[in-house]
Amino acid sequence: MAVNLVVPEASALRPIAGVRLGITEAHVRKPNRKDLLLVEIAEGASVAGVFTMNQFCAAPVQVCRKHLGHEPAIRAIVVNTGVANAGTGEPGLAAANETCAVAAALLGCRPDQVLPFSTGVIMEPLPVERIEAGLPHCKASLKADNWLDAAHAIMTTDTLPKAVSRQVNIDGRMLTITGISKGAGMIQPNMATMLGFIATDAAVAQDTLQDMVRFAADRSFNVVTIDGDTSTNDSFVLIATGKAGNPVIRGEGTAEYALLAEAVTDVARQLAQAIVRDGEGATKFITIKVDGGETREECLRVGKSIAHSPLVKTAFFASDPNLGRILAAVGNSGLEDLDQAKIDLRLGDVLVAQNGARAASYSEEQGKRVMKEAEILVQVSLGRGVECATVWTCDLSYDYVKINADYRS
Amino acid sequence: MAVNLVVPEASALRPIAGVRLGITEAHVRKPNRKDLLLVEIAEGASVAGVFTMNQFCAAPVQVCRKHLGHEPAIRAIVVNTGVANAGTGEPGLAAANETCAVAAALLGCRPDQVLPFSTGVIMEPLPVERIEAGLPHCKASLKADNWLDAAHAIMTTDTLPKAVSRQVNIDGRMLTITGISKGAGMIQPNMATMLGFIATDAAVAQDTLQDMVRFAADRSFNVVTIDGDTSTNDSFVLIATGKAGNPVIRGEGTAEYALLAEAVTDVARQLAQAIVRDGEGATKFITIKVDGGETREECLRVGKSIAHSPLVKTAFFASDPNLGRILAAVGNSGLEDLDQAKIDLRLGDVLVAQNGARAASYSEEQGKRVMKEAEILVQVSLGRGVECATVWTCDLSYDYVKINADYRS
Numbered sequence: 001m002a003v004n005l006v007v008p009e010a011s012a013l014r015p016i017a018g019v020r021l022g023i024t025e026a027h028v029r030k031p032n033r034k035d036l037l038l039v040e041i042a043e044g045a046s047v048a049g050v051f052t053m054n055q056f057c058a059a060p061v062q063v064c065r066k067h068l069g070h071e072p073a074i075r076a077i078v079v080n081t082g083v084a085n086a087g088t089g090e091p092g093l094a095a096a097n098e099t100c101a102v103a104a105a106l107l108g109c110r111p112d113q114v115l116p117f118s119t120g121v122i123m124e125p126l127p128v129e130r131i132e133a134g135l136p137h138c139k140a141s142l143k144a145d146n147w148l149d150a151a152h153a154i155m156t157t158d159t160l161p162k163a164v165s166r167q168v169n170i171d172g173r174m175l176t177i178t179g180i181s182k183g184a185g186m187i188q189p190n191m192a193t194m195l196g197f198i199a200t201d202a203a204v205a206q207d208t209l210q211d212m213v214r215f216a217a218d219r220s221f222n223v224v225t226i227d228g229d230t231s232t233n234d235s236f237v238l239i240a241t242g243k244a245g246n247p248v249i250r251g252e253g254t255a256e257y258a259l260l261a262e263a264v265t266d267v268a269r270q271l272a273q274a275i276v277r278d279g280e281g282a283t284k285f286i287t288i289k290v291d292g293g294e295t296r297e298e299c300l301r302v303g304k305s306i307a308h309s310p311l312v313k314t315a316f317f318a319s320d321p322n323l324g325r326i327l328a329a330v331g332n333s334g335l336e337d338l339d340q341a342k343i344d345l346r347l348g349d350v351l352v353a354q355n356g357a358r359a360a361s362y363s364e365e366q367g368k369r370v371m372k373e374a375e376i377l378v379q380v381s382l383g384r385g386v387e388c389a390t391v392w393t394c395d396l397s398y399d400y401v402k403i404n405a406d407y408r409s
Numbered sequence: 410m411a412v413n414l415v416v417p418e419a420s421a422l423r424p425i426a427g428v429r430l431g432i433t434e435a436h437v438r439k440p441n442r443k444d445l446l447l448v449e450i451a452e453g454a455s456v457a458g459v460f461t462m463n464q465f466c467a468a469p470v471q472v473c474r475k476h477l478g479h480e481p482a483i484r485a486i487v488v489n490t491g492v493a494n495a496g497t498g499e500p501g502l503a504a505a506n507e508t509c510a511v512a513a514a515l516l517g518c519r520p521d522q523v524l525p526f527s528t529g530v531i532m533e534p535l536p537v538e539r540i541e542a543g544l545p546h547c548k549a550s551l552k553a554d555n556w557l558d559a560a561h562a563i564m565t566t567d568t569l570p571k572a573v574s575r576q577v578n579i580d581g582r583m584l585t586i587t588g589i590s591k592g593a594g595m596i597q598p599n600m601a602t603m604l605g606f607i608a609t610d611a612a613v614a615q616d617t618l619q620d621m622v623r624f625a626a627d628r629s630f631n632v633v634t635i636d637g638d639t640s641t642n643d644s645f646v647l648i649a650t651g652k653a654g655n656p657v658i659r660g661e662g663t664a665e666y667a668l669l670a671e672a673v674t675d676v677a678r679q680l681a682q683a684i685v686r687d688g689e690g691a692t693k694f695i696t697i698k699v700d701g702g703e704t705r706e707e708c709l710r711v712g713k714s715i716a717h718s719p720l721v722k723t724a725f726f727a728s729d730p731n732l733g734r735i736l737a738a739v740g741n742s743g744l745e746d747l748d749q750a751k752i753d754l755r756l757g758d759v760l761v762a763q764n765g766a767r768a769a770s771y772s773e774e775q776g777k778r779v780m781k782e783a784e785i786l787v788q789v790s791l792g793r794g795v796e797c798a799t800v801w802t803c804d805l806s807y808d809y810v811k812i813n814a815d816y817r818s
Contacts, residue, residue, distance in 0.1 A: 089766025121733060358496065404720055
């Protein structure tokens with residue numbers, strides 16, 4: 001069902017010196033599937049993260065925020081699927097802390113050097129004893145070239161694993177970046193998505209890495225949406241092991257920062273787009289570009305208003321050029337003083353609306369031709385400024401309803 | 410498909426002295442259906458309205474706002490279905506004005522004493538010549554007891570007509586209120602819904618009537634949602650003919666105002682709930698009560714966040730007590746400083762979550778029992794104040810996707 005989503009060969013995913021990954025079947029919620037991931041991070045790495053803005057954030061998110069805030073540096077990540085450990089109160093926090101304690105004992109570090117992550121059903125207790133029993137198996141299987149298995153182990157309703165690797169040459173030194181993500185539903189990441197992990201062998205100062213993870217999130221996970229539901233567990237973590245031996249990148253103003261941030265953002269964007277391509281029930285991959293705004297923020301609001309409209313999404317599913325629905329969604333974005341007479345709408349290479357009304361040159365046949373494609377570009381010009389933004393989304397199909405009516409069953 | 414929606418007998422809809430309604434088949438977009446309504450209002454009536462906050466508002470909405478703003482009083486309403494006359498630019502405005510001119514000539518009033526309304530497909534030109542040809546037939550069929558036919562004539566994807574009538578005794582004088590509405594999709598009215606018309610024979614001053622229509626809208630049409638899409642054409646109009654001969658109600662502070670406003674709001678609420686019961690693909694009618702808020706507005710935000718969540722709506726469709734999704738939606742409502750440890754959730758008579766986590770007494774069986782009902786009450790307590798609000802919505806089913814993928818075809 002996924003839209004043009006290519007799964008890389010395991011060998012195409014470059015190991016990151018200083019990172020090893022171990023996987024097991026812990027039977028967290030269902031048997032016979034890889035559902036527990038342990039990531040070991042070498043000493044000396046910087047780790048930064050951004051987390052959901054959902055106020056009902058999960059217990060592991062609360063623990064991550066606490067552990068990331070201080071020294072010593074993070075040495076391990078534990079991820080389980082099946083149960084989200086959200087809406088679980090104090091017992092949920094205890095389970096997340098217990099997970100950290102067990103992983104720390106196995107790897108010889110402190111519990112607050114471990115970040116826990118969970119994804120799955122909300123308001124069910126985390127069976128922490130199964131995670132405790134599984135972690136030694138994860139440790140036994142730790143390998144540097146295990147990224148594709150790790151991408152498998154964090155899937156829920158995802159149909160395909162998501163993993164991306166790339167390199168960037170900075171000052172004659174080749175730096176490597178590899179990341180994985182999962183998504184599929186409850187996807188309108190707000191700060192990050194559930195879940196994205198990217199590692200690089202570059203050396204980056206802690207504060208600078210935090211700037212970089214925010215920069216990358218705002219241009220990748222934070223601009224995709226499947227269904228407008230922001231998860232309780234969204235998390236995006238960036239690890240810089242420093243094993244490449246480059247001079248430590250410090251501060252946002254340097255050329256090295258710009259090059260690495262762009263490469264990290266590129267990986268994050270591919271991982272975020274992979275989530276959309278594999279969105280629950282998705283049959284179309286839709287890119288929404290909004291320009292002519294007074295601010296990037298208002299362009300994003302218009303883009304997300306279009307991307308969240310069930311009527312727009314069902315029209316894409318039907319390949320029906322019922323494009324007035326896009327204009328309605330633009331008007332529904334809550335922008336003050338929007339002048340509809342200045343708005344243009346393009347679909348692929350077709351000018352659909354000009355100055356707020358159907359373009360004289362537009363014909364239904366043109367719209368139909370573009371709507372039939374699996375990848376569709378929507379361009380809206382607001383005619384009131386010079387800022388722009390891009391949002392990626394998918395259509396709303398029978399299968400979205402089916403998947404979410406059946407999930408848990 | 411509608412959920413417990415009862416269509417009244419035509420005889421149960423009381424005429425309003427001073428209001429006559431005429432209907433015809435004008436073939437606006439499709440043949441063989443009543444699609445044009447003319448409402449004649451006697452001299453001396455007050456008419457007030459509220460309209461969509463969608464910035465891409467339709468041409469007729471723009472014309473209504475202009476005509477309602479000044480004397481002389483409104484004498485007629487024209488409603489067509491099939492084409493929304495939105496996203497139609499200057500030609501759309503000309504078509505709406507032409508509609509007013511033709512109706513005015515037929516009824517012997519000025520064009521600015523006519524309010525035009527349209528509902529249907531966006532960004533298609535209004536075939537104004539068909540409306541011109543149909544209006545004389547509407548005039549010929551003007552009758553006082555035509556409310557049910559009028560409710561039929563304004564339907565689009567509605568499966569049933571929506572009409573309500575009631576009386577209220579004020580100072581020994583029986584006043585009558587009758588109204589109609591239509592809805593089904595693109596429904597998250599923001600100021601009013603597409604479309605509601607209520608008339609009363611009470612005498613109410615113009616300014617006071619405007620207060621009353623806003624009061625009623627905020628407690629009826631503005632607190633229902635089908636899919637979170639605010640239409641380009643939402644309009645809610647309240648007509649007070651004064652034919653009952655009561656002393657003119659003037660000012661919000663009087664006992665007479667309170668009694669009439671409550672009766673009008675009751676009619677509006679029933680019409681708004683009828684729209685939800687007949688929501689596109691609806692199989693469940695869901696009442697969401699939020700209390701313990703600091704303000705009514707924040708309770709509404711929480712209620713709408715739950716009502717708009719596709720994951721919550723698909724769980725209702727499946728009768729699956731996957732109720733953590735409701736907690737996630739509460740957390741996703743954007744409230745600052747929400748303390749999840751203070752939140753309680755009830756489903757019908759079942760305490761599901763207490764202090765932000767699954768209640769000790771809760772069992773899956775209890776949740777399943779309530780989820781199977783066709784009418785479900787969700788109660789959320791925020792534990793931070795004394796304000797409350799109620800929102801009504803429906804589930805998200807295969808048929809919502811089917812209807813909106815097929816609409817227009």
